[in-house]
Amino acid sequence: MSAPEDINARQKPAVATTGSGTNVILATRQLTKKFGGLTAVDDVDFEVNRGEIRCLIGPNGAGKSTLLNLITGKLSPSEGDIYFDGNDLTGLDPHERIDTGLSVKFQSPHVYENLSVKRNLQVPLQRTDRNVDRVMAETLEQIALTEQADTPAGDLSHGQQQRLEIGMAITLDPELMLLDEPVAGMSVDETADVADLITSLHDDGMAFLVVEHDMEFVREISEQVTVLNQGAVFRQGPIEEIETDEAVRRIYLGENA
Numbered sequence: 001m002s003a004p005e006d007i008n009a010r011q012k013p014a015v016a017t018t019g020s021g022t023n024v025i026l027a028t029r030q031l032t033k034k035f036g037g038l039t040a041v042d043d044v045d046f047e048v049n050r051g052e053i054r055c056l057i058g059p060n061g062a063g064k065s066t067l068l069n070l071i072t073g074k075l076s077p078s079e080g081d082i083y084f085d086g087n088d089l090t091g092l093d094p095h096e097r098i099d100t101g102l103s104v105k106f107q108s109p110h111v112y113e114n115l116s117v118k119r120n121l122q123v124p125l126q127r128t129d130r131n132v133d134r135v136m137a138e139t140l141e142q143i144a145l146t147e148q149a150d151t152p153a154g155d156l157s158h159g160q161q162q163r164l165e166i167g168m169a170i171t172l173d174p175e176l177m178l179l180d181e182p183v184a185g186m187s188v189d190e191t192a193d194v195a196d197l198i199t200s201l202h203d204d205g206m207a208f209l210v211v212e213h214d215m216e217f218v219r220e221i222s223e224q225v226t227v228l229n230q231g232a233v234f235r236q237g238p239i240e241e242i243e244t245d246e247a248v249r250r251i252y253l254g255e256n257a
């Protein structure tokens, strides 16, 4: 007779889940976050492929920010694991995660208002051995702020500040960028600029995981969409399929559809 199975022992997937031989850059396995009696993220197996733009959508309280915060390390999971490019991130602090090639830009700009655009870009560059002058020039051009290089960040428009913060993230040449509502509060023109920036970085091979409510913007940038509801994955697929899915339309896109 075989040994009785330990029903409490959860099998960990091999770290190779997201290793260099696979197309998956980020994977969560049985990821769960409980706040007291509330399960905000519930047993989520979720993946982002190399070089793809994946948007995470869902109604208020669906668990999108909590999932993102678990991936960045701002929150610790109650259960489950997070793998990034062959590394088990679960026990790493946020800075150690950034050193593995994960980059994050949150909803509101976190630029240094008293420093010039250039000096802001120099802050993350101190963490790397990349050629500062070359990366600086390239980044200023990518975020369309070359003319504002010496302008204090506090004098930039909201859209320019958001682009600067994306610029700070891309100086580290991340494989995957996490964006939490990158166009919240932006004008139509500013939103279009950010969409252009994301698609051009994507053309250069960068992967994105974007939490977003603005469905116009999701349509503009997204290849793959994951719909979260009540902490669990409800649907995943190309934007065209998600948008025409009756249950998704009825329940999740509601006022935005």
Ligand SMILES: Nc1ncnc2c1ncn2[C@@H]1O[C@H](COP(=O)(O)OP(=O)(O)OP(=O)(O)O)[C@@H](O)[C@H]1O
Binding pocket: 035, 038, 039, 040, 058, 059, 060, 061, 062, 063, 064, 065, 066, 067
């Ligand atoms: N620190 C916390 N303590 C207790 N409950 C929390 C905490 N953070 C989030 N929650 C709860 O967890 C659930 C998921 O919240 P979360 O912010 O992740 O949802 P969301 O999909 O990002 O929502 P929104 O679109 O409104 O930002 C909600 O019920 C929320 O009230």
